Amino acid sequence: MDFLELAAKRYSVRKFKEEKVRREDLDKILKAGMLAPTAHNDQPQRILVINSDEALEKLKKCTACHFNAPTALLICSDKDACWTRKYDGKKSYDIDAAIVTTHMMLEAASIGVGTTWVMHFRPQVVREEFALPDNYEASAMLMMGYPAPDAEPYPGHFEFKDEKELVFYNEF
Template identity: 55%
Template structure:
């Protein structure tokens, strides 16, 4: 499958079967995250695999968006390891963790595993529930598993602006505001 086909095929899966993800497929997904580019190659990503009943129950207390997935990845970054921009000390950890998460999501899709990016969680509850030290910042939860038979993309999945609404050459003249549903 070429990249654009893969990117178009990927959608947020919110309904999963009970089938467990095979270790080989999970290893492939985690490897895709491991090789992701990060600022200065500092690799500050820290990923917690939540696959035990106990961990998945804890997760349910932290977010309504667990979707009863048989596994979830908690993607964090280590502030003591992330690169900081010299001009303003901007921490690139959230960007690095986001790139890592995106590569894992795309690899999951190619492997036939459904998932979704979840940012709707209580970060403090995540910290205490999973014993995160202060220097780890949770960025994303990725519930994943085999999609349920009746799983389907959200009705707005294919709503996209045209390129001339999101891409500009040399200046932002004529930029407009709004979400895809406000075309």
């Protein structure tokens, strides 16, 4: 399957089998995150695997959007380890985290692991429940597992805006 086929096929899975993501699949997904490009190749991502029963209960305190996933990733960034644009002081960590999360999400889809990217979480609760260091910023959660047989895309998933609304050449 080529990249565009993979991108078109992938959808946010909100119903999972109870089985935790197998270690060999998890390792591939994590490797994709480690191979992801980051600004200046500083690699500020810090990824917490959440797959014990205790950690999954903590996760449920952080977000209603856990979908009872048997495995999750908490994608954080070390704000002290990222690149900073000199012109305006913008730090790259959120962009880096988004690239890393996307790589892992697409690798998961390529091996049959369903995911849902979640940003709807309570940052302070995440910080407390998972003891994030002060210099870590939680950017995203990736709920994951093997899709339940009756899992299906959200009703509007395959509706896309016209290219004319999204793509411009040389001027807006």
